[in-house]
Amino acid sequence: MMRITVTVNGQVYERDVPGHRTLLHFLRQDLGLTGSKEGCGAGECGACTVLLDGHSVNACLVLAPEVDGRCVETVEGQAKDGKLSTIQDAFNRNHAVQCGFCTSGMVMSVQDLLVRTPKPSDDDIKEAIEGNFCRCTGYLQIIEAVRDASGRTEGKGGLKHA
Amino acid sequence: MLHEFEFRAPRTRAELLGVLADHGGLAKLMAGGTDVIVNLRAGGIKPRVVVDVKQVEGYGALTWSDTDGLVIRPATTINDLLRMPGLRERFPLLVACAHDLASYQIRNRATVIGNIVNASPCADMAPALLCLDARAVIASQAGEHEVPMREFITGVKRTVLLPGEVLDRVVVPASSVGARGGYAKLKRISGHDLGLVAVAVHKHGGELRVAVGSAAPTPVLVSGLKETDDAATVVAAAQAAISPISDLRCTKEYREHMVGVYIRRLLREVA
Numbered sequence: 001m002m003r004i005t006v007t008v009n010g011q012v013y014e015r016d017v018p019g020h021r022t023l024l025h026f027l028r029q030d031l032g033l034t035g036s037k038e039g040c041g042a043g044e045c046g047a048c049t050v051l052l053d054g055h056s057v058n059a060c061l062v063l064a065p066e067v068d069g070r071c072v073e074t075v076e077g078q079a080k081d082g083k084l085s086t087i088q089d090a091f092n093r094n095h096a097v098q099c100g101f102c103t104s105g106m107v108m109s110v111q112d113l114l115v116r117t118p119k120p121s122d123d124d125i126k127e128a129i130e131g132n133f134c135r136c137t138g139y140l141q142i143i144e145a146v147r148d149a150s151g152r153t154e155g156k157g158g159l160k161h162a
Numbered sequence: 163m164l165h166e167f168e169f170r171a172p173r174t175r176a177e178l179l180g181v182l183a184d185h186g187g188l189a190k191l192m193a194g195g196t197d198v199i200v201n202l203r204a205g206g207i208k209p210r211v212v213v214d215v216k217q218v219e220g221y222g223a224l225t226w227s228d229t230d231g232l233v234i235r236p237a238t239t240i241n242d243l244l245r246m247p248g249l250r251e252r253f254p255l256l257v258a259c260a261h262d263l264a265s266y267q268i269r270n271r272a273t274v275i276g277n278i279v280n281a282s283p284c285a286d287m288a289p290a291l292l293c294l295d296a297r298a299v300i301a302s303q304a305g306e307h308e309v310p311m312r313e314f315i316t317g318v319k320r321t322v323l324l325p326g327e328v329l330d331r332v333v334v335p336a337s338s339v340g341a342r343g344g345y346a347k348l349k350r351i352s353g354h355d356l357g358l359v360a361v362a363v364h365k366h367g368g369e370l371r372v373a374v375g376s377a378a379p380t381p382v383l384v385s386g387l388k389e390t391d392d393a394a395t396v397v398a399a400a401q402a403a404i405s406p407i408s409d410l411r412c413t414k415e416y417r418e419h420m421v422g423v424y425i426r427r428l429l430r431e432v433a
Contacts, residue, residue, distance in 0.1 A: 061195050
């Protein structure tokens with residue numbers, strides 16, 4: 001076991017973890033933060049996407065001891081005081097959620113994108129979420145939600161399947 | 163669940179080399195973890211110790227100089243490389259290959275050196291590093307030695323690295339600046355995917371090189387061609403150098419055919 005200190009959504013946690021615990025299992029099982037989902041467990045689907053020191057990563061491909069002394073943000077950090085974040089609100093208004101399994105990872109990838117690129121092009125948006133699989137599939141609505149969250153309201157409904 | 167192992171994150175190169183010397187073949191080096199953790203989960207590897215190289219002092223450095231060229235260290239992620247100012251102008255092929263590697267969040271973790279050490283036939287960084295005459299500098303407690311990139315990968319998931327050794331840095335020589343190049347990867351979907359086959363074309367000072375991924379046990383470099391060679395000659399040379407197999411993703415005939423298609427396309431695009 002190793003003692004780690006990690007800040008998750010602004011709150012500091014100190015926990016003992018075995019070397020082989022993934023960050024995803026640490027978040028879900030040790031901290032009870034079950035918003036991040038385990039789809040494939042192998043870095044393909046992106047349902048477990050969280051931010052590590054501000055960068056989007058697959059939490060299933062990070063070991064918990066690696067995050068000692070670092071900052072993690074998960075979907076649980078999005079809504080504040082019962083009010084949805086700008087991204088969550090845009091997903092809601094643009095029908096970008098169907099079953100919801102991919103949504104927490106999508107939202108975190110979009111969070112990373114909008115911090116880096118506040119006014120993303122459609123190509124920027126597609127690149128940011130290429131590692132997040134939606135199997136419902138609502139990619140067009142998700143892209144429209146990201147446009148909306150970034151303040152672009154023109155051309156709604158104009159997207160075509162690539 | 164992953165099987166149990168001890169996690170170590172040495173802070174200095176001396177400490178790293180000591181851990182590797184102590185544990186030999188029972189230690190598994192990990193950088194970004196995007197291949198190692200997948201292999202751990204699948205049970206393909208069962209190390210006693212997983213050694214994270216990212217905390218080693220100096221291993222996050224990514225430097226360019228006119229004399230030493232581009233020096234890539236073990237903690238340099240694919241996105242670190244892509245964010246490096248001036249890289250696209252100096253090494254457009256390196257940028258093209260890096261940009262085609264997996265998804266954005268994987269590129270935030272996956273490292274250039276890890277991609278090479280993992281030694282997959284489809285490693286996206288290999289075609290660029292082969293064409294650009296990169297050198298691998300290997301370190302152990304016995305000292306350092308250097309091998310050309312084309313000798314580093316020896317088979318499917320096999321390299322020249324011995325227990326106790328680490329790929330300390332990859333050097334892309336300044337003499338490769340000015341090369342023009344392009345990369346094309348055939349995938350089943352337009353999003354991120356492993357390549358069915360991938361082709362790099364590199365033109366520099368009259369010489370033409372082609373590197374092919376996913377078409378032999380290792381990425382293949384075809385050098386010694388000339389920029390003035392016609393497409394049929396180049397395609398024939400590349401097809402003679404590869405040994406594709408049929409697998410669940412496609413047939414060997416399709417791979418061989420698409421190598422020709424991509425070479426012809428890239429020869430037109432890389433002016």
